[in-house]
Amino acid sequence: MSARLLIILLLLLAVLSLGFGLASGALPLAPGEIGRALLGQGDATTVEVVRQLRVPRVLAAFACGGLLALAGVLLQALLRNPLADPYILGVSGGAAVGALLAMLLGAGLVATQFSSFGGALLAILAVFGLGFCRGERNIYRLLLTGVVLSAGCGALVSLLLALAQYEQVKGMLFWLMGDLPHPEGVGFAWVVLLAVGLAATLYSSGLDLLAGGLDKAAVLGLAVGRWQAALYFAAALLTVTALQLGGSIGFVGLMMPHAIRLLGVSAHRWLVVMSALLGGSFLMVADTLARTLWSPLQLPVGIFTALLGVPVLLWLLGRRR
């Protein structure tokens, strides 16, 4: 499949997922009703549901999916490891400890978000400081530091869950499984997604070079150390922004770049945009299913990202010989 055709199909998929997200819910809506409601016309309830609830939610879901997929692309290039995902460097572990600690102390939504942001920031700086800033930039030390820190954070999360009151545990589990009920900060998330996505596309040949080996990149004129640091912090920014929006949503960052590669596209100038589009569309569909399938019960979207993604990826792996 040619890259141009694939990007058209992905844009179409994004539009269809957007329509699916806007139309589905406790109040099912036809496309015409959605269009009128977006323009502020028609029934007041419908206008409110569309403009106040569904539009922010689908925009948050798309941004979150795009951020995670893009973080996956950058980290897989930085670590030259196809198993790298946005959480591999301990960012989500730090954010989870921060968020759960705030919840345990009875903090509100804003304080919880600040606390999770603080936890993520500490993890980012600790991994970079311990793994990267000792003269030689050893990617394996960075990776191992992230994995070790994640394991430590995992233990702390278990401790916090054990210490929590029964009624606090559900909220904590939803945060850990990924959920998009309070899409605050959507505007900032879109700014981060567009800015990092644009920069990564413009500098995509540098990403190709890094993935091709550090010595090769250096002899072809890439300032490898600076690029590694820039990629690390860009991926961390994307991950933290996604975590603030939807908690710890798994699978998207690891698998979306692979899905695009399995469709035959590998050069980063396409991979960046396509992964973001696919990740965004995928999370919009998963989130819509999470909030509608057992309505009025809303399930954590993280469950659906895995339930939907695993069979699709296994099918793609099976057809690629």
Add this chain to the structure above:
Amino acid sequence: MLQAQNLTVEIGGKIICRDLSFEVRSGECWGVLGQNGAGKTTLLRTLAGLHSPHSGSVYCDGQLLADYARRELAQRLGVLLQHEGGEFWGSVRDYVLLGRFPYRSGLFGYSAQDEEIARQTLAEMELADLAQRPFNTLSGGECQRVAIAQLLAQQSRCCLLDEPLQHLDLRHQAQVVRLFMQQREQGRALVMVLHDMLWAQRCCDRVLLMFPDGTVRHGAAQNLLTRTSLEALYQCSLRELDAGGEHYLVPGV
């Protein structure tokens, strides 16, 4: 063009050369010869600025390697690595185009001139048919030819080549050597790590021999590529053959 000054290089606690000084001039072809593990690759990596010397300095066009920005150095010094240690996921054309990375000026990809140079290089290397193939589906020999095409597209004035003929069949060895000799005639300087005495004798003006005891000798090829020095270098007996008016050394098996 490329100058090593009092270079002492160490790897894994082993000194591979001590106080080595030499200069590679424009239009010269140097061969680096020695047994496996003698330190040829490490010396080449030191000359490329990828390995820090224990002491001494390397200069390119009169300026310390460390004083160059990486991009500027890549415009002057091209390197063909023995192992690239990564995985490239794009097409053969994309891979060759990366050779133009040091010249990228704008943010919006490669210029039409870069694309044309990559296309011409692929044609010169008889790789035009493979241009759209994914790089990671190529055979070892094809990968080597594509890596050489990338180096040629880089158009640097000095090339460090670590086993440029590895994986290549006889036809493509001859093709690659012919292209490198054309480069030399255009004034480029070449430093090649070679194992094949035939090519060393035919191509190199000067050679640098890395002996098992850690001593390094360099000088004119006709003076150093003798049976006595090569037997000491490889610690094996050699036979002399005369064919077509030329004199060759082959292993005495």
